[in-house]
Amino acid sequence: MPDISLALPNEACIELGRRARARRLALNLPIEELAARIGVSDRTLRSFELNGRCTLGTFVRILEALNALPDLQSVLVTQTRSIEDMRMHAQSRQRKRAFKKQPAGSKGDVA
Numbered sequence: 824m825p826d827i828s829l830a831l832p833n834e835a836c837i838e839l840g841r842r843a844r845a846r847r848l849a850l851n852l853p854i855e856e857l858a859a860r861i862g863v864s865d866r867t868l869r870s871f872e873l874n875g876r877c878t879l880g881t882f883v884r885i886l887e888a889l890n891a892l893p894d895l896q897s898v899l900v901t902q903t904r905s906i907e908d909m910r911m912h913a914q915s916r917q918r919k920r921a922f923k924k925q926p927a928g929s930k931g932d933v934a
Contacts, residue, residue, distance in 0.1 A: 836875030839882075844872040846889045860888045 824842070827835045847857055858868040861884040863877075871877040871885065886892045904912075 833875075838875065840872045840875035843885055843889060843891075846891060847872075850889065852889075857885070857888055861885055 825834075825838055827838055830838060847854070854868055854872075855865050858865045861868075861881065863881055863884075867877065867881070868885070871881070877885070883892070883895075886895065
């Protein structure tokens with residue numbers, strides 16, 4: 824099974840369509856029955872399985888009908904960070920300033 828995180832957007836869509844088809848077949852669910860359950864035409868579902876393109880609403884209904892909706896639980900979840908992580912991040916983002924130049928003849932000059 825290809826890693827979707829390494830795929831181009833179009834490739835990821837195609838892979839999701841393939842996975843949905845494999846899930847449907849594993850559940851021994853005819854394409855006509857799944858299409859009827861989610862309220863789309865056979866052609867729409869067949870097209871999704873081939874090229875991975877459909878509306879987000881259709882995609883969610885497909886996942887629900889295939890008992891795969893829980894697989895989306897971790898999608899787009901904001902990562903929580905500890906207070907210490909936030910402090911360290913804030914410190915690393917502080918603006919760095921260049922040192923002031925020493926005037927000629929000061930202690931730092933070498934003659």
